[in-house]
Amino acid sequence: DADVTQTPRNRITKTGKRIMLECSQTKGHDRMYWYRQDPGLGLRLIYYSFDVKDINKGEISDGYSVSRQAQAKFSLSLESAIPNQTALYFCATSDTTGLAGVGHNEQFFGPGTRLTVL
Amino acid sequence: QQQVKQSPQSLIVQKGGISIINCAYENTAFDYFPWYQQFPGKGPALLIAIRPDVSEKKEGRFTISFNKSAKQFSLHIMDSQPGDSATYFCAARGGSNYKLTFGKGTLLTVNP
Numbered sequence: 481d482a483d484v485t486q487t488p489r490n491r492i493t494k495t496g497k498r499i500m501l502e503c504s505q506t507k508g509h510d511r512m513y514w515y516r517q518d519p520g521l522g523l524r525l526i527y528y529s530f531d532v533k534d535i536n537k538g539e540i541s542d543g544y545s546v547s548r549q550a551q552a553k554f555s556l557s558l559e560s561a562i563p564n565q566t567a568l569y570f571c572a573t574s575d576t577t578g579l580a581g582v583g584h585n586e587q588f589f590g591p592g593t594r595l596t597v598l
Numbered sequence: 599q600q601q602v603k604q605s606p607q608s609l610i611v612q613k614g615g616i617s618i619i620n621c622a623y624e625n626t627a628f629d630y631f632p633w634y635q636q637f638p639g640k641g642p643a644l645l646i647a648i649r650p651d652v653s654e655k656k657e658g659r660f661t662i663s664f665n666k667s668a669k670q671f672s673l674h675i676m677d678s679q680p681g682d683s684a685t686y687f688c689a690a691r692g693g694s695n696y697k698l699t700f701g702k703g704t705l706l707t708v709n710p
Contacts, residue, residue, distance in 0.1 A: 522701055523687060525698075586644045586647075591640060
């Protein structure tokens with residue numbers, strides 16, 4: 481979805497390096513999420529944010545940190561990358577405000593960042 | 599503990615056939631069950647979704663069947679086409695925090 485962008489799209493780094501993945505959205509959504517996708521494991525939630533002042537851990541937050549710099553920006557950091565963090569990372573957004581948010585939670589995903597840690 | 603179990607892991611169907619993917623859940627607090635479709639190199643996108651107060655929802659060739667007592671739901675793709683070849687994820691939403699729990703995915707290949 482062009483309304484959710486992720487940078488970089490591909491990144492190769494070395495063990496121990498600090499890495500930041502960035503996500504921006506123009507949808508005006510309040511909620512943002514970071515997922516990790518591994519073959520055979522599906523999508524696993526790393527962190528999610530309900531608004532700029534609300535950050536929550538997901539099921540696999542160890543080794544990761546996030547920052548919600550503005551409503552439209554949500555970045556994921558790997559403080560000291562390790563090989564088992566090699567994966568496809570997705571940012572997603574959802575709107576829980578207004579009529580569209582009542583009882584509904586479609587998540588809109590970005591195109592993904594393929595991260596390789598050597 | 600995996601809260602949403604999806605099967606099969608992969609599926610090969612001939613063009614025109616019916617593709618069926620199954621999911622089972624454990625948490626009775628789940629209140630919304632979407633299916634997402636992911637093409638290679640793309641992020642997942644919502645395909646179809648259902649609430650537990652209905653047993654079936656149909657959108658074109660795609661149908662969700664929902665069995666609340668068995669805590670199971672399935673995606674049926676009628677008249678499967680090569681363009682349907684993708685990875686499909688079922689998911690379940692847990693209450694007011696709107697978090698989605700995803701199944702592990704099914705890679706569907708539709709042969710021409």
